[in-house]
Amino acid sequence: MSDSRDAPVVAVEGLSKHFGNVVAVDDLSFTVARGEVCGLLGPNGAGKTTSLRVLMGLERPSRGSVRLFGEPVRAGSPQLARVGAMVEQAAFVPHLSGLLNLKLWWEADGSRWGRADLDGALAVAGLGDAVHRTVRTYSQGMKQRLGFARLLLGRPELLVLDEPTNGLDPGEIREVRELIGRLTEHGSTVLLSSHHLSEVEQTCTNVVVMNYGRLISQGTVSELIGSSGSVYIEVDDRERARTVLEAIDGVRTVHLQGDGLTVDTTAGRRSDLNAALVRAGLQVETIMPTQRLEDAFLDLLDARNTPGAPIGATS
């Protein structure tokens, strides 16, 4: 199999997908580099799931192309063996045990069961003896965990996760977040679609924002949050800090707030503000954006929700 190590793990170029007159994805382009944890964000109907389905070869693009590891993706493409995916909810053959489901899924393309990372996958699933029970007796949370076990069987280089925490309780959501973190430490690339913006903020390094099937924004999480331009700072001398900050180009206003200051800035990074304060001999206790990803996300959607935008896209 040819593979360029320099090629993005995921490359979506001018992707469009129509269902009759309904435009689900419209000229979407983005890339995910090796090792990135990329969040795919958008409201319901933004085209996230459709994009991921095309990426996995489940749907055919109307226009444009999708590449995995530098190679075009089609149904049954060999590079799919390097991907672990959970598209919407995990689903299994209900009358078979969890373990037999994993085995049959793994062996479907002729892979030898002995080569699957069963121990690692079962450790993640944490289902214990329940893995020998038929899946129809599982709760949704158990199915999701078995789904994670399934996608990890092949030690995938790319994880494609579509709303992976749906149906999980808060403890399980936290486990999933930690799991994704562990996987990325081992070099896996992750493309994660989620409605939980706090989850994306805590898990992802990069974000692709979609609305009405189109790309709205792409960048690192800090860039997206930072673009809102509001920063909260705690220092040992607030008045002197105010003077220092007001002298920086691009800083529009500085307000005292609680134990610190809120800075409204049009340019520059938080590290620049921090450097200026330190140079002035101030001790910086806290410096963080006042907005969370959720605020930035909603601001982006508000800014792009122009009248006449196409309505009716499906996810």
Add this chain to the structure above:
Amino acid sequence: MIALVRTEFVKAARRTRSLVIVALLIGLPALILFAIHRRAGRADRGGDRGEGLFRLAHQSGLLVPAAVLSVMSGFLLVVIAGTIAGDSIAGDAAWGNLRYVLIRPVSRVKLVLAKGLVAGFLIWAATVLVMVAALVGGVLFFGAHPVTVPNLSAFGGTGALSFGFTLSSSALVLRVLIATAYVAFGYSALLAMGTFFSTLTDTATGAIGATIGVYIISEILNSITELGQVRYAFPTHYLDAWEPMFTGNTYPHDMIVGVVVQLVYLVVFGAAALVWFQRKDIRS
């Protein structure tokens, strides 16, 4: 491909439904055998004579499979074969499992072929199971004797029998084997249509209903003789063409035509299933 066939077979064979089908396929021949036995008793006392294979079956256990097949091939086996074929792909889609099968590097053509092969095997296995159950029960009840078949065309209204012909035990066994293969192959059109319908929908019951529905409509239209030669193209028209092997001592030419008709349906609907499924967006 072998791995795919094996996994699909395990999925199909381990269903509770499969056990129910096996129980039906053994239980119903036993019931029919019991009915033949009772009818034979009444005939001996000068009562109900019945007609055709059902009446003759008590002469030899080797004829019981043919009698059972004549009863079961027109409906119950159709329902079972339609269920197996219609469920083949739509069943996975209904569970939401189809997308996970297809995010493996698995060719869609191979998947349809594997599912079709497994469905075909199960349909053949169902037909063979009926025949084996009937044969074993028949031989146990009535022995494995040759059969003297009267000239059944002379039944008419008079009830008078003229001498027909005798089928030896070996001839009966051979014809039972041929009839089994013919009837099993006679569901090829149903298999192909069921698989095709199964690619069209994500609802297994819809695909099963459509498959069986086409057969029921075919049977209804086939009974309208005014339709003339059009009926020859119906998938059910030649389904009973094997019966004259037992009642007329001939290997009917219609059986060859029946095989050709089934082959045409198999190729046309099989190809349609492959083409459609290759292009289909998997949304389940």
